[in-house]
Amino acid sequence: MASLPAGKPTLYGSLTRRGLSTEGVPDIAASEGFVVGEVTKKSILISCPHENVSTKFLAPYTTFCRIHQKSITCLDISSGGGLGVSTSTDGTMKIWQAANGEIRRLLEGHVYDVNCCRFFPSGLVVLSGGMDAQLKIWSAEDASCVVTFKGHKGGEREVGTEGKILLLAREDKKLQGVGLQSRQPVFLFVGSDAFNCCAFLSSTYILAGTQDGNIYQLDVRNTNAPIQVIHRSGAPVLSLLPYRDGFVASQGDGTCFIIQQDLDYVLDLTEADCDPVYKVASWEKQIYTCCRDGIVRRYQLSDL
Structure with missing residues (x-):
C-alpha cells in the first residue's frame, strides 16, 4: 500500500494477516507509518497519521x-x-x-x-x-x-x-453551462485536460472530472476559480x-x-x-x- 501526499515523496507500507478471529474476522497488522483501524469481513480502515489521511476499503456485498x-x-x-x-x-x-x-x-x-x-x-x-x-x-x-x-x-x-442549466463536459478542456430556456452560455470554465463527466451537487454547486484525474468542484455563480480540486x-x-x-x-x-x-x-x-x-x-x-x-x-x- 502507499500514501501519495501532494508534492511529497510517496510513503509505502504493507499489511500482514496474522490470523482469524472465531467470528472469521482477519487480524491485520500494518507496517511503520500506517495504522489499522476497524476490520470486518467486508472492510478495513487504514490510516496514515503522518499525513492525517484515512481510507476505508470496502469489498462488494x-x-x-x-x-x-x-x-x-x-x-x-x-x-x-x-x-x-x-x-x-x-x-x-x-x-x-x-x-x-x-x-x-x-x-x-x-x-x-x-x-x-x-x-x-x-x-x-x-x-x-x-x-x-x-x-x-x-x-x-x-x-x-x-x-x-x-x-x-x-x-x-x-x-x-x-434542470434548467445544461452542463457540457467538453473534450477541448472546457466545461460549459448553457441555459435551457435562453439557449445562451451561462459560464465557461477551462480545466487541465479533456472533461469526461459532470454532475450537479446542488442547484449552485457542480462537479466535473477530467482525463488526467482531476475532479473540480465549482460554484455556478462564480466559476473563475474552483472551490476545490480533488486528485x-x-x-x-x-x-x-x-x-x-x-x-x-x-x-x-x-x-x-x-x-x-x-x-x-x-x-x-x-x-x-x-x-x-x-x-x-x-x-x-x-x-x-x-x-x-x-x-x-x-x-x-x-x-x-
Whole structure:
C-alpha cells in the first residue's frame, strides 16, 4: 500500500494477516507509518497519521457476472430500487432484478452499440441513446419501444431529464453551462485536460472530472476559480454521482471512491482490479458499479 501526499515523496507500507478471529474476522497488522483501524469481513480502515489521511476499503456485498458477456458501459437503478438496466459492448441492453441480477427483459431495437440508459423517475420507463444516433423510450414492463427520436447526426453519449442549466463536459478542456430556456452560455470554465463527466451537487454547486484525474468542484455563480480540486490518481475520471452530502467517483484504473462531508475518511470500493469502472448508480445505502470486466458489483454502505 502507499500514501501519495501532494508534492511529497510517496510513503509505502504493507499489511500482514496474522490470523482469524472465531467470528472469521482477519487480524491485520500494518507496517511503520500506517495504522489499522476497524476490520470486518467486508472492510478495513487504514490510516496514515503522518499525513492525517484515512481510507476505508470496502469489498462488494455481492457481484453479478451473468448479466452481460462483455464490458458493461452504463447502468442505472430504478427509483424503487427493484430493477437495474445496463448496456454492454456485447450489443445488448437488459433490465434485471437489482437484488440478484436475474434478467427480466431484453431491450432490442438499437442498430449499433447503446451508450447510455436511464430509468425515468417512475421506474417503469427507460430512456436510452445509441451509436445509431437514436434516442429510444422503452416500457420496463413489457420491453416494448414506445417512442424513437431521430435527428442527431452522431451517436448520443449521455441523456438527462431534469434542470434548467445544461452542463457540457467538453473534450477541448472546457466545461460549459448553457441555459435551457435562453439557449445562451451561462459560464465557461477551462480545466487541465479533456472533461469526461459532470454532475450537479446542488442547484449552485457542480462537479466535473477530467482525463488526467482531476475532479473540480465549482460554484455556478462564480466559476473563475474552483472551490476545490480533488486528485486521487492520474487515471481518467469516468463518472460522478452526487450521493447524500458528497459524491461517488469512478476512474479508468479501477478506482471508485466516496467522499462525504461528515466522514473523516474516504470510502474506497474495491475489486475492480485496474479495470475501468464506467458508471455508478445508487439506491439508498447500496452502490452499484459497472466495469470493463463485465461484472456488476453491489456495495452495502453500513456507515452512511
